[in-house]
Amino acid sequence: MALDDQVDGVDEAGVQPITRTPKGSGRRLRGAIAHYLGTQIVSGAIAPGEKLTGEVANAEALDVSRSAYREAVQVLTAKGLVESRPKAGTRVLPRSRWNMLDPQVLAWAFSGEPDTDFVRDLFELRAVVEPAAARLAAERRDRDDVKAMRDALAKMRRHTLATDAGRAADRDFHDALLEATHNNALVALSASIGAAVSWTTKYKQRARALPRDPVPDHIKVFDAIAAGDADAAAAAMRTLVDLALEDTRLSM
């Protein structure tokens, strides 16, 4: 939650895409620059190995100060997208060095047309992690965990997945589930997976009227975890992820 870059359409009428300052309603400037460069890179417009224009030239082309531009590049560097050295310039690193799990990078990846192969990979990761997480949650959940999950489930039922509140509740449910594993590494993964899932569900919306009601499946998972039945929890979660994959696949 709380990604801090949301930029409107990019290209002006002009030929070259120049970042305009959206004026009064602009996010932080370096955020916009990072978003612009990040999407360029992730989308492949600037291929790995290529070196992007020099700071001075590029900053001027984007009509921003060199400081702001540099800070944006630092962000990309921190996420493993680029590497810069004196004289050699700033080059895009091979994809294997990118922090694909970083929520912002995922956001950039999904800001254009999403790569269907990558979506498949993400669901495969979910299919590996979430059932195992459900199993652990069933073994370790305490009273508070159960309550958090129950509350999220109730909200989910009240609003549907068609509303923002409903999707937020869905995320809350999964967050609470991961939290119930009492494993910080898994919780960290949940942030990434959650971000990815929320992007895919956005695309699911595009093909309107999602056919299936996801609540019953969630309830099955919840019941198994509350009952402490690890095997049942894992199995229920597996089917839940499989169904989500199927829904997503249909809408792409």
Place this chain on the structure above:
Amino acid sequence: MALDDQVDGVDEAGVQPITRTPKGSGRRLRGAIAHYLGTQIVSGAIAPGEKLTGEVANAEALDVSRSAYREAVQVLTAKGLVESRPKAGTRVLPRSRWNMLDPQVLAWAFSGEPDTDFVRDLFELRAVVEPAAARLAAERRDRDDVKAMRDALAKMRRHTLATDAGRAADRDFHDALLEATHNNALVALSASIGAAVSWTTKYKQRARALPRDPVPDHIKVFDAIAAGDADAAAAAMRTLVDLALEDTRLSM
């Protein structure tokens, strides 16, 4: 591989830990600042919710320019460690917002005394992901994948885990295995897990003379994958991770 911050001991004789410019042999300056602040935060010296000193003051205290300091803070922001807003200052975010899977953050986490609970969590994540990865690899590996794994295994056998080359070969083996899954999301995870594992093995070395020879276990995994036996690959990998956990636990 290729983390770009390596700083020697931090505190001077003086009372307050001031970053000195390590002179001739200094890494990039903002890297050092980011490392300094990052370890402070991850180690808990600056607790979540606390707000750190203002840019001007802190930059002067560290004897660096405000630009360099700011760029370092941008890195922390990109990794979800802090958030800064005008007037309110820069605050440390709750742990749940941290990108714990980021290799650099992991490096900072392991630069001091590692949190044994977190190490346990990491191995639990390994135990979830790697067997599943081995299963996928067994189903999808192609000729090149097998060759890469065989080569890494050979190098591993030649040098032992006691040498740098040996540990590098170990990492290569796991990287090749993840690559063989042909799943980019899993590959991305491998970077994080690999980084974490390399840190823990460093601590394993501390308790010298690791009792077990890991090569036979790796061979079992390799054979199963080469043979395309998914179940056997998963099982072999599970025991391998379990043994690694046991070794690590003994040395902490």
Place this chain on the structure above:
DNA sequence: GGACGCGAATAAGTCCGACTAAACCGAGAC
């Protein structure tokens, strides 16, 4: 007396211009 709104104080955000340092590349010496 409490809520609302307005205005200052403050800290981050942006801009600018100069200087430093590092790495690459080509010219010259051996």
Place this chain on the structure above:
DNA sequence: GTCTCGGTTTAGTCGGACTTATTCGCGTCC
């Protein structure tokens, strides 16, 4: 031919000025 040594290019650092966005306190109005 290789090696070395500068020169050139590009990122890195510096510093200082100015802008913008919040927050907080104050006063006013209900």
